[in-house]
Amino acid sequence: MSTSTPVLAAHGLTKHFRAGGGRVSGRSPARAIHAVDGVDLELHRGQVLAVVGESGSGKSTVARLLAGLIPITGGQVLLDGAEARLRGRRAFRAYVRRVQMIFQDPFASLNPVHPVRYTLTRALRLHRKQSSGGTLRGTELEAALTELLERVHLTPATRYVDKFPHELSGGQRQRIAIARALAAEPEVLLADEPVSMLDVSIRLGILNLLADLRDRLGIAVLYITHDIASARYFADRTTVLYAGQVMETGDSESVTQEPLHPYTRLLIASAPDPDDLAGTGAAAVREQGTGGEPPSLVDPPPGCRFAPRCPYATDLCRGETPELIEVTPGRSAACWGYSEREGRPDVGRVSTGSTSGGVSTGSTSGGGEAGA
């Protein structure tokens, strides 16, 4: 599964934002907000990787870093094993041709003064070439436009090409945004909370569409979300982010069913679960007494960032930052509890038996509101 070269990888990805305005003379040196600190990710062809975290955990920053929208402070972004070149217009355009992004809010990410045709043909003209060379135009452009709309299940295409964004529903708008990303025929789609602004009943339609693109076109998808249940549904692998650092990573099924890191356990116990009639999740949260909030990311102290809220934390946790430790093949947790160090916390290691991925969510039709 992870033997092939990942199509997009990040090693030690770090982003510090300057805090507090900074440059007023006579002030102490600018402090830094450690938004993302040493994050490792690998995106493989035909796979969905979910990055789960609460607001402020740095998950959107990761997506923006990978999209090349903001400069990185440290670490590497590797595209097909070679360091990605993002500086300069030509290099950047060559990069975004392969790595495209979908934004959270389809009401804001489409220009309201342009019809669908303009939005999509512009992307097509920028990224594709005529079969005879030169910019795509005429019937070939028209055919590519139709094909794009069909790919996101907006059929018949003629019904949508001349619509303005305000004439479309939220789900249809998000489909247009996805079609625009597909115009470049990318290898990687970075989806930053692609469904959180949509009505609940149409969210799955969009997720199924993305799963369908993953399966049919072999696109690697980075799915940023705060909803760990949807990560389980849609993603092959899940990475849990807390305060800018990776807490745990592994295949989605075992991360959600047998969480290793105390933070992941808290996250899963907190999620609403209608089947939990006895209220065990609620009881677990109460029992852990994990009140409190994520730490300030302005010059954070050493140690595990979850330690102040962690019921198991020891002096080791408060003094030194744990690295990701491979617990079983393919599953890692950044928690001293899984190390052999002295003074490690007792997090009650769970047996991580063979939890195969369950039913694949792939090969779905993604039939959404298109035909309504």
Next chain:
Amino acid sequence: MSTGVETSPGVARDAGPTAEEPVLEVRNLSVDYGFGDDPTHVLREVSLTLRRGEVLGLAGESGCGKSTLAYAATRLLPPPGLITGGEVWLTGRDGERADLLALSDAELRAARWRDIAIVFQGAMSSLNPVFRVEKQLIDGILAHRPRMGRAEARERAAELLRLVGISADRLRAYPHQLSGGMRQRVMIAMALALEPQVLIMDEPTTALDVVMQRQILEQVMELRERLGFSVVLITHDVSLLVEVADRIAVMYAGEIVETAPARDVYQRPRHPYSAGLLGSFPPLHGPRRELAGIPGAPPDLSQREPGCPFAPRCPHVMDVCRTELPVLGRTAQAEEARLVACHLHTSLSAGEKLPDLVAR
């Protein structure tokens, strides 16, 4: 939805006080947006009963009218929203009943907060950024209890903060010095300042992450048991409601399509929309399976078609659904505590079986 008042006795959940007495009764409430010849009918004769001590969940997608219902029932609806009919009966602690929609301005002003309090959607921005939390809490208390001294009001404000789990020294803080979760707690403390009988919470935790959401809701439920108020919880997250609510009312296109005890809605939804909504949330546990959500998009309320508003998206649609609006009534199984607005339940001839609605 022209059935009158809901009269079916409720099935009490094992937790919490469950007197049958209604504390808030909404009868045939209608709301239009826009004036003139062509208003949009956002609520059409909605009736709903909140019993004393109960947690009632209002579920539905954005634009289905759940917030409008809450604001109309408390006369907080801003223009161009217009209440075109209906009554909202509130039963006071002394057993006296009053129609909120018929109160004079002064009476309404007194009743708000004392009897009904609201925690607004986006409570993060509901606090005034230029005043300390202390001042905002005290102002509200003094407005309703003019004879209370400032020191006493301050004491009360500190007590309220402790009630929601914030240490009293945060009284001197400005809203921006508090985290999102703490601001939300301050809003809840404010709402509880005069010990209301009804607390309406409009998407109180949408902007917060799940851990904070869990903590805040737990706290409200605990306070409810201690102080004995009733809660109307508005959210689109049905799985959350199944866990915390006693009863759930599912809304679609400005109408209530199903009301039933929370667990019954979850285990045996009787309206195709309820089933579809439940099938829109991937489960965190149990077998993984493919889900489809609901095809189509919520209807545009300004262009209503005759018939059931859910008909274009309904997998069980029949001819009658496209021409006739179903009314809220008993289910085909004649269940005690449940009402549903669906032709499937009324048009069944003897011996016919209801199609299996469980999408899960």
